Amino acid sequence: xxxxxHATPSASSTLAVEARHLVKRYGDLEVLRDVSLEVPEGxxxxxxxxxxxxxxxxxxxxNLLERPNLGELAIAxxxxxxxxxxxxxxxxxxxxxxxxxxxxxxxxxxxFNLWPHFTVLGNVTEAPMRVKGLSRRRAxxxxxxxxxxxxxxxxxxxxxxxxxxxxxxxxxxxxxxxxEPRLLLFDExxxxxxxxxVSEVLSVIRGLADEGRTMVLVTHxxxxxxxxSDQVVFLDRGVVGVAGTPQDxxxxxxxxxxxxxxxxxxx
Amino acid sequence: xxxxWLADPFYQEYLLEGFVNTLWLVAVSAVGGLIxxxxxxxxxxxxxxxLAWFAHGFTTVMRxxxxxxxxxxxxxxxxxxxxxxxxxxxxxxxxxxxxPFFYGALTFILSVGAYSGEVLRGALLSVPPGxxxxxxxxxxxxxxxxxxxxxxxxxxxxxxxxxxxxxLLLKSVPLVSTIALMDLLQAANIIRDETFLVYEPLMLIAxxxxxxxLVLTVVLRQVERHFPGMQPTRHRWLPIRGKEQAPCxx
Numbered sequence: 091x092x093x094x095x096h097a098t099p100s101a102s103s104t105l106a107v108e109a110r111h112l113v114k115r116y117g118d119l120e121v122l123r124d125v126s127l128e129v130p131e132g133x134x135x136x137x138x139x140x141x142x143x144x145x146x147x148x149x150x151x152x153n154l155l156e157r158p159n160l161g162e163l164a165i166a167x168x169x170x171x172x173x174x175x176x177x178x179x180x181x182x183x184x185x186x187x188x189x190x191x192x193x194x195x196x197x198x199x200x201x202f203n204l205w206p207h208f209t210v211l212g213n214v215t216e217a218p219m220r221v222k223g224l225s226r227r228r229a230x231x232x233x234x235x236x237x238x239x240x241x242x243x244x245x246x247x248x249x250x251x252x253x254x255x256x257x258x259x260x261x262x263x264x265x266x267x268x269x270e271p272r273l274l275l276f277d278e279x280x281x282x283x284x285x286x287x288v289s290e291v292l293s294v295i296r297g298l299a300d301e302g303r304t305m306v307l308v309t310h311x312x313x314x315x316x317x318x319s320d321q322v323v324f325l326d327r328g329v330v331g332v333a334g335t336p337q338d339x340x341x342x343x344x345x346x347x348x349x350x351x352x353x354x355x356x357x
Numbered sequence: 358x359x360x361x362w363l364a365d366p367f368y369q370e371y372l373l374e375g376f377v378n379t380l381w382l383v384a385v386s387a388v389g390g391l392i393x394x395x396x397x398x399x400x401x402x403x404x405x406x407x408l409a410w411f412a413h414g415f416t417t418v419m420r421x422x423x424x425x426x427x428x429x430x431x432x433x434x435x436x437x438x439x440x441x442x443x444x445x446x447x448x449x450x451x452x453x454x455x456x457p458f459f460y461g462a463l464t465f466i467l468s469v470g471a472y473s474g475e476v477l478r479g480a481l482l483s484v485p486p487g488x489x490x491x492x493x494x495x496x497x498x499x500x501x502x503x504x505x506x507x508x509x510x511x512x513x514x515x516x517x518x519x520x521x522x523x524x525l526l527l528k529s530v531p532l533v534s535t536i537a538l539m540d541l542l543q544a545a546n547i548i549r550d551e552t553f554l555v556y557e558p559l560m561l562i563a564x565x566x567x568x569x570x571l572v573l574t575v576v577l578r579q580v581e582r583h584f585p586g587m588q589p590t591r592h593r594w595l596p597i598r599g600k601e602q603a604p605c606x607x
């Protein structure tokens with residue numbers, strides 16, 4: 091049977107994310123096999139791993155773009171328990187709770203996913219206005235603030251099609267920040283960028299980490315992950331291979347495949 | 358060439374009435390048809406299975422049968438059936454049900470709904486799913502995602518095709534002259550019957566149709582040009598996306 095605990099603060103209220111024994115399968119393919127993850131408030135967690143290890147799936151479970159089949163998840167004061175259900179339906183997680191949770195967790199996508207029919211400003215104000223009910227005036231002020239923050243204020247009236255990939259991704263970051271989320275998720279934010287555009291996006295993300303925002307990022311930028319993270323999680327075929335400080339994962343790990351995976355970044 | 362009949366106020370009135378009816382019919386059918394098109398496209402994409410099948414069947418029938426046959430079917434068939442319902446002739450809606458305009462508009466709405474519904478379905482499918490996912494990820498409701506993000510983008514993608522559909526609609530209107538509705542062709546027919554002039558009235562209404570098409574084209578071109586996020590160059594209306602996409606994902 092499936093049930094949901096109501097929005098009770100978890101035992102240690104300093105955790106932004108508390109995932110327990112998450113399982114996600116697509117048919118017979120088990121992408122996540124019993125993954126647990128804790129993200130303290132104000133910390134940066136990087137999820138690394140080979141293709142198909144379940145990194146993106148785990149990240150997408152954190153704002154329920156993917157629904158785990160099993161396990162417990164407590165995110166930003168919303169606690170949900172997933173249970174055996176052949177359809178993967180989450181009984182007890184009503185749409186209201188889902189939308190409330192998503193309003194507190196913002197996501198930055200690999201392919202930016204900006205809305206091409208809105209201007210830069212429109213992209214940033216849309217969710218605060220529609221989801222949080224802000225007035226246009228307040229949403230605009232908020233948007234201008236965060237566009238300034240990512241260095242895109244002068245492009246506020248441009249359409250996304252006129253921007254470079256790096257600029258689009260910075261707008262996408264401003265869009266995520268404008269929701270003033272408790273938790274920021276980054277799904278390979280630089281993988282779709284030309285090499286010379288990567289640094290402009292990474293420096294924005296680094297700035298956010300320095301501000302003490304709670305972030306979880308999936309990335310292939312090993313040096314960056316090592317540098318910016320408080321916690322690194324190496325996912326291996328749907329389970330957590332190694333988790334710990336960057337030092338633990340990049341240097342002291344005994345895990346064979348992890349050592350092999352991070353080797354190019356270490357030398 | 359004898360255009361002296363143009364001075365006759367009776368003929369002027371027929372032509373004016375035909376012109377006004379044509380405009381009304383196009384306007385009503387375009388608005389009603391496009392709303393129906395959204396419903397048909399959504400029913401086929403997201404509706405429960407029976408509804409999706411019904412929408413599919415509807416499109417197949419409407420696109421697979423001649424418009425003139427449909428017009429006759431509704432006017433002579435459905436219209437006569439309604440006539441037989443006891444008491445209906447005294448009801449308030451009878452003046453509408455008796456009017457050939459109603460059957461013309463009904464036929465065109467269903468036709469536009471079927472053709473444009475398929476156009477829209479294709480366009481909805483070609484909007485990158487990531488855009489909808491972004492909406493959901495920020496907590497937008499399914500309703501908001503559809504009307505704020507998905508539908509506007511689909512319309513943006515198929516606007517030139519929809520423009521073509523509207524021009525075809527305009528030029529389907531003369532068919533209603535067969536159900537005793539005073540459109541431009543009907544006016545021309547009356548003038549021909551009374552003056553024994555065949556070509557002159559036809560040339561006149563052909564000219565009026567050409568002018569209406571040109572106006573419609575210019576108006577719709579402006580709509581296309583000013584649609585938010587559209588590329589300014591004529592052949593580059595597809596937004597450039599994924600330009601910096603890495604050769605392999607993940």
